[in-house]
Amino acid sequence: MLTLQGVSVGYGGAPAVLRDVSVTVRPGRILALTGSSGAGKTSLLSAMAGLLRPRGGAVSIDGQPLRDRDQAVEHRIVLIPQDNGLAPILTAAENLQVALVAGGVAAREARQQTAAALGQLGLSGQADQLVEELSGGQQQRTAIARGLALRGGVLLADEVTSELDVGNRQRVLNLLHEEARRGAAVVFATHDPEVAAACEAELHLVEGRAEVVRG
Known part of the structure; x- marks a missing residue:
């Protein structure tokens, strides 16, 4: 709380x-x-x-x-910032995987969780695209997917x-x-x-x- x-x-x-x-x-x-x-x-x-x-x-x-x-x-406590906070030179999937692995998730599990989270936001087809190639809305959804994948208490x-x-x-x-x-x-x-x-x-x-x- x-x-x-x-x-x-x-x-x-x-x-x-x-x-x-x-x-x-x-x-x-x-x-x-x-x-x-x-x-x-x-x-x-x-x-x-x-x-x-x-x-x-x-x-x-x-x-x-x-x-x-x-x-x-x-x-x-997970924060999804207004400016999305994504690394533009990484792919959508890499942005999620890096955050998950940094949080202690094993690499294989991080890949699975990444695929699931991007799928929830309708981004399976953009997983391997660089963030800088995505539209503003797609970047925003990628940031949301990353925040959800981290499964915070807050x-x-x-x-x-x-x-x-x-x-x-x-x-x-x-x-x-x-x-x-x-x-x-x-x-x-x-x-x-x-x-x-x-x-x-x-x-x-x-x-x-x-x-x-x-x-």
């Missing part, structure tokens, strides 16, 4: 982007993180992922203070349906719900009200504050 208590985040000497945010991300549920562009969705996800140290308050995972990204990885997804058509957007939502059903705590940052409405809970960011809309 991921908990934020009175968290404030910001960059350098600039004013805080968000102040006094408290929320608990529970296993088996999807929390939609909403707000306009610049409201702080990515910053809050970065704090949840151990990439951004809060200015105030505390982030904890399973009752332990979250110090940094290394500890977040140890606790199986899955953080940052605007991961922004470049997808209606069919693939629904496919991704279904897969995120499957992750929640297997017991993962899922946080999905989105500006799409229809996508947010499909989640069990919603935390809305506005003017540096966070308010629980549902859940």
Whole structure:
């Protein structure tokens, strides 16, 4: 379980982007993180992922203070970033396999899990293509496939349906719900009200504050 208590985040000497945010991300549920562009969705996800140290308050995972990204990885906090974070000179399949092997999965099993994950996102035909050869939507789906293949206890997804058509957007939502059903705590940052409405809970960011809309 991921908990934020009175968290404030910001960059350098600039004013805080968000102040006094408290929320608990529970296993088996999807929390939609909403707000306009610049409201702080990515910053809050970065704090949840151990990439951004809060200015105030505390982030904890399973009752332990979250110090940094290394500890977040140890606790199986997976982040699917908005910019996809893929290596463009590797193939779609290689991007998944490298991440899985780095996480301790044996090479043969990594290949099997990679094929399954890409298949779920309709990317079996693109497995051996370089990422830089893929369309924006295909790159986004590859990043999602990698995040799902890692099977985190907490899955953080940052605007991961922004470049997808209606069919693939629904496919991704279904897969995120499957992750929640297997017991993962899922946080999905989105500006799409229809996508947010499909989640069990919603935390809305506005003017540096966070308010629980549902859940």
